[in-house]
Amino acid sequence: MTENMExxxxxDRLNLIENMIAEGRRGTESWGWAFVFWGVAYYIAIAWxxxxxxxxxxxxNYLAWPVTMIGGVVLSWILAARKSRKQPATTIGRSIGSVWxxxxxxxxxxxxxxxxxxxxDTHTAVAIIGAMLGAANMTSSIILKWKMQFACGVVxxxxxxxxxxxxxxxxxxxxxxxxxFCQIVFGIYGMIADSRKQKVNGTGQGVSHA
Amino acid sequence: MPELPELNPVIHGxxxxxxxxxxxxxxxxxxxxxxLKTGSTDGNLGAQLxxxxxxxxxxxxxxxxxxxxQTLYRMTEAGRQALTDYVQALKQLLGxxxxx
Numbered sequence: 001m002t003e004n005m006e007x008x009x010x011x012d013r014l015n016l017i018e019n020m021i022a023e024g025r026r027g028t029e030s031w032g033w034a035f036v037f038w039g040v041a042y043y044i045a046i047a048w049x050x051x052x053x054x055x056x057x058x059x060x061n062y063l064a065w066p067v068t069m070i071g072g073v074v075l076s077w078i079l080a081a082r083k084s085r086k087q088p089a090t091t092i093g094r095s096i097g098s099v100w101x102x103x104x105x106x107x108x109x110x111x112x113x114x115x116x117x118x119x120x121d122t123h124t125a126v127a128i129i130g131a132m133l134g135a136a137n138m139t140s141s142i143i144l145k146w147k148m149q150f151a152c153g154v155v156x157x158x159x160x161x162x163x164x165x166x167x168x169x170x171x172x173x174x175x176x177x178x179x180x181f182c183q184i185v186f187g188i189y190g191m192i193a194d195s196r197k198q199k200v201n202g203t204g205q206g207v208s209h210a
Numbered sequence: 211m212p213e214l215p216e217l218n219p220v221i222h223g224x225x226x227x228x229x230x231x232x233x234x235x236x237x238x239x240x241x242x243x244x245x246l247k248t249g250s251t252d253g254n255l256g257a258q259l260x261x262x263x264x265x266x267x268x269x270x271x272x273x274x275x276x277x278x279x280q281t282l283y284r285m286t287e288a289g290r291q292a293l294t295d296y297v298q299a300l301k302q303l304l305g306x307x308x309x310x
């Protein structure tokens with residue numbers, strides 16, 4: 001009887017280890033909001049740079065993109081720091097974060113240099129942004145094994161490549177459409193998927209005593 | 211007959227075992243996340259984490275993020291080894307219990 005009890009207790013401990021390891025590895029990171037956030041930031045930058053806010057035209061309003069992007073980085077850093085308080089740091093989280101940080105750090109100086117040298121046009125901007133966002137989406141989709149995000153990466157790469165063959169207006173429209181589907185729609189889809197995942201995961205395992 | 215191994219008493223406690231197992235899957239975790247996952251009270255959780263820290267199985271880092279205090283826990287190499295040894299011992303004991 002005592003041996004049986006001990007055996008059961010040992011099995012209970014083994015089950016506890018298995019359950020807790022699985023619980024710790026279960027992904028709780030949510031990324032959907034970041035896509036929507038950056039989609040809106042791109043729209044704001046485009047509207048501002050094209051004179052939508054009453055300012056000068058695209059080529060002259062060189063402040064629109066840098067100011068919006070720097071503002072976006074600061075705001076998203078604050079939001080991400082708040083969210084990360086509720087989540088543990090994982091290797092996957094760090095990998096994804098470094099892909100997007102690398103993308104941002106690489107894109108910014110090129111775009112800034114093109115802007116201040118006066119060599120920026122719609123074709124170049126869409127080609128660079130499309131290529132960078134395509135690469136970042138594809139890389140993170142491979143880490144997360146997320147086919148939908150891979151499809152977004154393909155759309156961004158296609159947009160970047162297609163802009164080289166289209167007229168300036170057509171390239172601009174294609175960019176707006178890509179932002180809508182790959183940032184706003186995909187972001188909302190991601191947010192819905194995150195909230196479903198969190199409901200399924202639940203909280204608290206009730207291991208309350210030593 | 212081979213001698214049966216003894217279970218490490220520091221790890222054998224249910225909550226301490228749960229905490230070490232949780233920390234194996236993450237790089238570092240905040241106190242509140244560990245509380246959420248274990249369903250433990252602040253006092254009990256703090257006391258058990260202190261025992262693990264004293265044994266050298268977890269490392270603690272305290273910092274401020276946006277002016278709010280944050281306590282982060284991460285498993286040490288000694289903790290990882292101790293948990294591996296504990297699981298090995300547990301399997302040996304279970305094998306012996308099944309044989310008996």
